[in-house]
């Protein structure tokens with residue numbers, strides 16, 4: 732038994748035993764996860780998977796933002812919520828599911844829609860943010876607030892059969908989200924899941940990948956996705972890793988903006 736493992740209860744030692752065996756984790760890593768403060772924006776298809784795995788892994792403090800109620804059309808992908816949760820607030824339903832999985836996680840819920848007036852206040856106090864939202868205006872807002880405050884973001888998106896994942900770590904050498912998507916795309920260029928559908932398992936895949944990157948970042952491990960975009964094509968069963976560059980004329984982080 733190591734010095735670090737003595738900080739955990741017998742139940743926690745069993746619960747997290749497979750984490751502690753992992754290369755690069757150990758009880759020191761587990762203690763780090765337990766001390767972590769992570770915010771997930773959106774308890775939908777992507778956020779459901781990400782939140783479940785962050786809670787399962789033992790992240791000590793989980794914040795979640797969602798201002799919607801559970802609708803029956805959500806249930807084919809938003810696995811935090813069940814049929815009995817219809818019409819309930821997603822923030823409450825998600826909190827209950829996560830507490831049932833791991834009572835050691837402290838949950839903080841924000842039953843609201845992010846807007847320019849509240850986004851800074853909500854993300855403050857978290858060391859890492861997971862952007863699991865389903866629309867570009869929210870994605871832009873979170874990206875900008877976190878870049879300015881200096882909070883890393885793991886951003887995941889999914890529509891139809893496709894998903895995307897990237898990491899932004901604020902810093903002079905690193906590209907931001909707007910280096911990739913400088914301006915808000917017009918609605919016709921970015922069809923939503925209400926227009927073209929979404930496979931629940933694709934959203935879940937992106938949420939799982941997002942959780943992997945988040946858990947690594949919390950341990951100080953590097954992510955290739957700081958300078959790359961991971962694109963998943965569920966129809967072809969193919970992942971592509973695409974290089975991202977910092978733009979001098981980026982509207983958010985560029986020196987020539």
Ligand SMILES: [Zn+2]
Pocket residue numbers: 906907908909910911977978981982983984985
């Ligand atoms: Zn940029």
